[in-house]
Amino acid sequence: PFLGVRYVPVSADLVEKEKLGRDYGVFIIGGPNEPGVVTGSPAAKAGLKERDIILAINGEKVDQDHPLASIIQKYQVDQEVTLKVFRDGKEFEVKVKLEERK
DSSP states (O other): OBOOBOEEEOOHHHHHHHTOSOSSSEEEOOBTTBOSBOTTSHHHHTTOOTTOEEEEETTEEOBTTBOHHHHHTTSOTTOEEEEEEEETTEEEEEEEEOBOOO
16 A cells, blocks of 8 residues: 655654654655655645644554554555644644555
């Protein structure tokens, strides 16, 4: 299953540096010539944006002990999951249909 985000785990240093507002989850961020949200990916179709923080998947908290990649692997291609996301000081939920990695 493929979500289509590039990210770094939220750490105490990152919270301080980026003024994140949450101390767990994964921070969607790209690198040089690599967007944080892959164009055409399930994440892009669901409206996720660079600098969003994914906090949970189907109610399972994303943190150091429960990495995003490990949680995603519990699901199947074409399965819909609900992400809890933090953006601009607000938490919201968004449904995403996982796809096969191309």
